[in-house]
Amino acid sequence: MKILLVDDDRLILAAMSPGLRAANFEVTTASGGDAAIELCKQAPPDLAVLDMRMPGTDGMAVACWLREHSRIPFLFLSASSETEMMDRAAKAGAVGYLVKPVTPAQLLETVRAALKNVAEQRSPDG
Amino acid sequence: MNVTWPSYCFNKAGDAIALKEDPVYRYDKLSRAELTRILVEAHNLLQVAEEDDPQRMLYDLHLHKVELEIQNQDLRDSRLALEEARDRYADLYDFSPAGYLTLDKKGIIQNLNLTAATMLGRERSRLLGKPLVSFLTPACHGALYEHLRRAFSNDDQTTGILELRCGREGTVREIRLDSRVQIDSQGGKSCLTILVDVSEQRRKEQALRETLIREVHHRIKNHLQGVMGLLNMCRRDDMEPDAIVDKTIRQVSTIATVYGLQSHTNENPVRLSDLLRACVDLYGYTSPIDANYLQMDDCRGYLAQENSVPIALVINELMSNAVKHRPETAADQPIQVKLSSDGNRYRLRIGNPSVGLPPDFDFGSGAGLGMGLELLRALLPTQGADLSLSQKDGMVYSELVLEPPVLWIDHPQGRQC
Numbered sequence: 001m002k003i004l005l006v007d008d009d010r011l012i013l014a015a016m017s018p019g020l021r022a023a024n025f026e027v028t029t030a031s032g033g034d035a036a037i038e039l040c041k042q043a044p045p046d047l048a049v050l051d052m053r054m055p056g057t058d059g060m061a062v063a064c065w066l067r068e069h070s071r072i073p074f075l076f077l078s079a080s081s082e083t084e085m086m087d088r089a090a091k092a093g094a095v096g097y098l099v100k101p102v103t104p105a106q107l108l109e110t111v112r113a114a115l116k117n118v119a120e121q122r123s124p125d126g
Numbered sequence: 127m128n129v130t131w132p133s134y135c136f137n138k139a140g141d142a143i144a145l146k147e148d149p150v151y152r153y154d155k156l157s158r159a160e161l162t163r164i165l166v167e168a169h170n171l172l173q174v175a176e177e178d179d180p181q182r183m184l185y186d187l188h189l190h191k192v193e194l195e196i197q198n199q200d201l202r203d204s205r206l207a208l209e210e211a212r213d214r215y216a217d218l219y220d221f222s223p224a225g226y227l228t229l230d231k232k233g234i235i236q237n238l239n240l241t242a243a244t245m246l247g248r249e250r251s252r253l254l255g256k257p258l259v260s261f262l263t264p265a266c267h268g269a270l271y272e273h274l275r276r277a278f279s280n281d282d283q284t285t286g287i288l289e290l291r292c293g294r295e296g297t298v299r300e301i302r303l304d305s306r307v308q309i310d311s312q313g314g315k316s317c318l319t320i321l322v323d324v325s326e327q328r329r330k331e332q333a334l335r336e337t338l339i340r341e342v343h344h345r346i347k348n349h350l351q352g353v354m355g356l357l358n359m360c361r362r363d364d365m366e367p368d369a370i371v372d373k374t375i376r377q378v379s380t381i382a383t384v385y386g387l388q389s390h391t392n393e394n395p396v397r398l399s400d401l402l403r404a405c406v407d408l409y410g411y412t413s414p415i416d417a418n419y420l421q422m423d424d425c426r427g428y429l430a431q432e433n434s435v436p437i438a439l440v441i442n443e444l445m446s447n448a449v450k451h452r453p454e455t456a457a458d459q460p461i462q463v464k465l466s467s468d469g470n471r472y473r474l475r476i477g478n479p480s481v482g483l484p485p486d487f488d489f490g491s492g493a494g495l496g497m498g499l500e501l502l503r504a505l506l507p508t509q510g511a512d513l514s515l516s517q518k519d520g521m522v523y524s525e526l527v528l529e530p531p532v533l534w535i536d537h538p539q540g541r542q543c
Contacts, residue, residue, distance in 0.1 A: 008432060009348050009351075009432075010435075010505055010507070011349075011352035011355075011435055011436060011505065012351050012352050012355065013504065014504030014505045015353075015355020016351070016355045017504060018359055018500065029504075053344060079343065079348055079351075080340075080344070099347075100351040101347055101351040102351070102354075104354070104355060
């Protein structure tokens with residue numbers, strides 16, 4: 001399964017990728033919204049993990065693009081714990097919302113659960 | 127000397143002006159310049175005229191009249207100028223963007239400008255003699271009396287912010303009071319107070335404060351997320367607990383160093399040589415280091431905020447590897463650190479004595495990499511940064527080349543790239 005990690009902080013990308021790779025996910029990273037959209041066009045991942053606040057094209061803009069142009073599910077990994085942001089994420093169609101900092105195990109668990117839910121919803125019986 | 131007294135002099139228009147024959151001549155019809163000319167001409171005549179010349183007295187009287195007229199004209203001009211100045215200052219007072227109040231010790235309004243009257247929501251005449259406290263919210267009553275007490279007890283300006291019920295609707299606004307005591311000619315004291323509505327300014331300050339707090343929270347959480355990820359990577363590398371702690375402390379110190387350097391500048395760019403010096407210093411206590419970056423005071427390469435932490439962690443990892451892989455037999459041989467530049471390209475070379483790279487090592491493909499080098503590959507930007515490793519004569523060299531867009535050449539305020 002392919003996971004796209006999107007965050008403007010490369011330290012987070014570098015530090016969070018190995019945990020997912022160790023769990024046999026294929027991980028690609030993007031340090032900005034535009035690069036993330038480009039990657040989704042070229043090689044659509046099975047799930048995108050988006051940072052909410054990024055300079056330029058932010059996570060919410062990427063989420064809108066994903067919803068309009070693809071069936072790629074996405075969840076947010078954001079430093080914001082404000083209810084308003086969580087509501088916006090839910091309205092945008094996010095399958096999850098994690099507030100930083102999270103342990104790699106929490107991220108892994110959330111990613112697995114999100115993929116499972118999406119798979120169940122999309123299965124003919126779901 | 128006998129003088130022939132002129133019967134007339136002439137004004138600028140050439141009109142004849144009688145001096146002797148018309149004792150009630152209206153000199154006030156003449157301009158000041160014309161009157162002055164008459165005086166000068168007459169003065170010359172008087173100097174050469176005989177003292178007992180019978181015409182002289184009459185002529186002299188006329189001249190006094192001319193002089194008086196000049197003085198009268200000067201007085202009228204002065205009065206006009208004063209009235210104009212008074213009107214001008216009255217306008218400035220009344221239509222100033224700030225409200226002006228004159229208060230007595232009890233806070234009774236003695237005088238006020240139109241702006242203050244508008245702020246208080248009544249006609250000026252109806253406000254005279256009213257206590258200012260009646261326009262404040264109850265919570266601010268004590269604060270006003272304390273403000274007045276301080277204002278009347280010193281000569282300096284006293285400042286305070288109070289809540290005023292403004293306008294006819296009594297909308298509560300935050301008002302800054304700047305007060306200073308004045309003493310009139312009879313020795314009476316009153317307080318001149320300037321009222322400035324700072325509600326909008328305070329609202330913006332509060333919004334800015336909240337934005338800053340959110341930004342700080344955002345950054346702290348991001349850093350914690352990064353540190354948690356780094357710690358988790360150590361778990362996968364089968365390191366001893368002490369080594370994990372040492373490594374993590376250096377990584378956290380490196381991140382803190384970057385933010386320390388960024389706090390010195392407004393736009394947060396960090397000079398590459400300063401960053402390198404700070405990162406290498408973390409290892410200077412435990413290992414001999416031969417560094418020539420100290421000559422790089424003219425370094426023109428700057429790292430933008432988003433690149434500073436990743437590049438600093440890369441430098442930290444290279445230093446860590448250099449120390450870690452140095453054989454015990456070469457413990458006294460220094461780690462070599464050199465920063466050089468070639469136009470817009472900066473080259474950092476770190477060398478350490480080594481038994482050599484592993485046979486299957488290939489940094490480009492990622493083969494044979496430990497956790498540290500794997501981290502390096504992930505941290506390096508895809509453009510503007512290149513890392514290579516080589517070995518020669520018992521030394522392993524890691525070379526990090528940085529150029530735009532990772533680097534800014536010259537300070538961002540006047541950057542070239």
